[in-house]
Amino acid sequence: MNRGKDEFRVARLKEQMEIAGLDFLVLRLAENVLYTTGYWPIFGASAAIFPREGEPSILFVEGEQEFVADTWIDDIEPYKFFTLEALANPQRDINAWIKAKWQKKGYNPKATIGYEGDFELVGSNNVAAEARVMAPSSIEAYKETLPDANWVDASAAIRAARLIKSPLEIELLRLACELCGIGYAAAREIAEPGVKESALSAIVEDRIHDVGVGYKGLRRARGFCFAMSGPNSFWSRRPFCIDSDRNAKKGEQVLLELDTAADGYHNDLTRMLAIGTPTQKVQDAWGIICEATDAALEIARPGTLCRELNQVAMDVIAKRGWGEYFYHHVGHGVGLQFHEPPTLHPESDEILQPGMTVAVEPAVYIEGWGGMRIEENIAITEDGYDLLSTYSREL
DSSP states (O other): OOOOOOHHHHHHHHHHHHHHTOSEEEEOSHHHHHHHHSOOOSSSOOEEEEESSSOOEEEEETTOHHHHTTOSOSEEEEEOSOOSSSOOOHHHHHHHHHHHHHHHHTOOTTOEEEEOOOOSSOOOOSSTTOOOOOOHHHHHHHHHHSTTSEEEEOHHHHHHHHTSOOHHHHHHHHHHHHHHHHHHHHHHHTOSTTOBHHHHHHHHHHHHHHHHTTGGGOSOEEEEEEEEEGGGGGGGGSSSOOOOSOBOOTTOEEEEEEEEEETTEEOOEEEEEESSSOOHHHHHHHHHHHHHHHHHHHTOSTTOBHHHHHHHHHHHHHHTTOGGGOOSOSEEEOBSSSSEEEEEOTTOOOBOOTTOEEEEOOEEEETTTEEEEOBEEEEEOSSSEEEOOOSOOOO
């Protein structure tokens, strides 16, 4: 869906380019092409030239015409990825296009050009089975294409621009959260003793894909859910979650970790599900985590140090006698990736600002019993926060 030009993020990026002394950006990562043009590459082999002065250009893979129609950019050009005349080589074709574009538009061959040199963690392509990333050979090819230019790593400037979200970006994250609620509601339909973890995950993902495509104008919607029941939910303390063929038992908790992509914007939510009537320990843990979450949200406003949200949540959990079961920091940013700055960590010096979007996720984990986590997504406003994740926390 073409949502029109996002003047806010265009202006932010140009401001960061001016600060960094960048005349142009050459972008190949799908998330940054989306950020600068509104077009989310399907295959991940497209590129964008983003000048500080003037309008951007896009090179896209032939066959993605209906998707590049989402852009606000007029200068778009296709190329054939597969031919019978030559082996596929997007690096070759993209750099030939860059060289031709520099000549055609009369760009300064000695300009300072930024590239994506330090993105170790990348967001997905529109089709997420594979992701194309920048390699040393990619950067060398840039330098060979325009040898007189000053090629510099622009990753810091790009991240600084992306840190504050536009109203359009916030609405896409809100839609992602709405889809999570639809997925969680589907899980409740089958949350009975004996249900398999993978069955819960599957119905959540299925419902999000089914309802999400076309939902309020969304072109692409996918959910990535992991259901972890009873003692298995302890392992959600790791940097990743994974479900199994375990059957949930009566009275147990199920931790549902869910990341949803809505036209390239990714949220990160967790809800808890009780199988039948929850045990007293499950209810106690749930109450503590809800209290810790609310304490962190209470101070979420511009000017608050990110580490303070972590501290107040820890204080609640410790006061209730569960402090030894607190394993990880309480949150992070969400956006074009579902883990991005800022970080709500005890060592963070970052300060909340209007337009930041963050996930707040206090948790406790007891080996042999399981875990309890609630995760909310919020957008920082001028005087507080806007709750994007409105689906019930109830067990």
